[in-house]
Amino acid sequence: MPRLGSETLVIATHNAGKLREIAALLAPYGIECLSAGALGLPEPVETGKSFAANALIKAHAAAAASQLPALADDSGLCAAALDGRPGVYTADWAERQWFEGPPGRDWYMAMGKVEGMLAALGDDVDRGCWFACVLAIAWPDGESVVYEGRADGTLTWPPRGTMGFGYDPVFVPRGGELTFAELDPAEKHRISHRADAFAKLVADQFG
Numbered sequence: 290m291p292r293l294g295s296e297t298l299v300i301a302t303h304n305a306g307k308l309r310e311i312a313a314l315l316a317p318y319g320i321e322c323l324s325a326g327a328l329g330l331p332e333p334v335e336t337g338k339s340f341a342a343n344a345l346i347k348a349h350a351a352a353a354a355s356q357l358p359a360l361a362d363d364s365g366l367c368a369a370a371l372d373g374r375p376g377v378y379t380a381d382w383a384e385r386q387w388f389e390g391p392p393g394r395d396w397y398m399a400m401g402k403v404e405g406m407l408a409a410l411g412d413d414v415d416r417g418c419w420f421a422c423v424l425a426i427a428w429p430d431g432e433s434v435v436y437e438g439r440a441d442g443t444l445t446w447p448p449r450g451t452m453g454f455g456y457d458p459v460f461v462p463r464g465g466e467l468t469f470a471e472l473d474p475a476e477k478h479r480i481s482h483r484a485d486a487f488a489k490l491v492a493d494q495f496g
């Protein structure tokens with residue numbers, strides 16, 4: 290039995306892509322993953338002001354509703370020159386307003402907002418940034434633990450590459466030249482903020 294105290298873990302996401310990625314990362318440890326979506330658990334509103342607060346909201350809600358340990362992830366892009374924005378609002382910046390077209394998320398528009406704000410700060414603006422990922426595990430008795438991961442890099446413009454998702458086409462990881470969207474996905478998964486947080490979770494829970 291892992292330190293987790295259960296061989297079954299609820300993944301507090303309704304996003305099929307996240308579930309697939311997390312289930313694959315946990316499979317070598319003999320953990321069976323159930324998704325909050327498949328269990329019909331409600332999706333809590335993410336009212337937190339930090340990645341950790343939002344990850345904990347999602348993990349606690351799923352643990353209380355399922356009476357099983359639950360794992361949630363919250364992530365986003367932080368620009369140094371914008372005091373860490375968009376941060377917890379990363380996904381919201383892609384949400385179209387009524388005058389910007391049909392409802393939904395537009396990642397090109399979101400990357401353009403970040404670039405526009407950087408450009409307004411001048412040519413020698415600090416283009417440093419980082420992707421953050423917080424993983425939270427919550428247990429039905431109210432206990433919880435968080436693991437924070439980070440990938441540092443710089444913001445490039447215009448966007449390059451077709452792989453990955455979200456802000457990958459403008460993120461060049463430190464020490465590299467290709468964007469996350471140009472990198473082989475296996476290489477991105479090796480160096481990403483999610484990999485960093487997962488390594489800490491695995492060392493703590495299964496090490």
Ligand code: IMP
Nearest residue numbers: 362363364365366379380454455456457
């Ligand atoms: P949430 O954690 O589901 O709230 O999503 C946060 C947002 O951060 C995502 O919708 C993506 O736009 C962005 N994001 C998180 N991780 C990555 C990544 O690895 N690449 C690109 N964008 C990411």
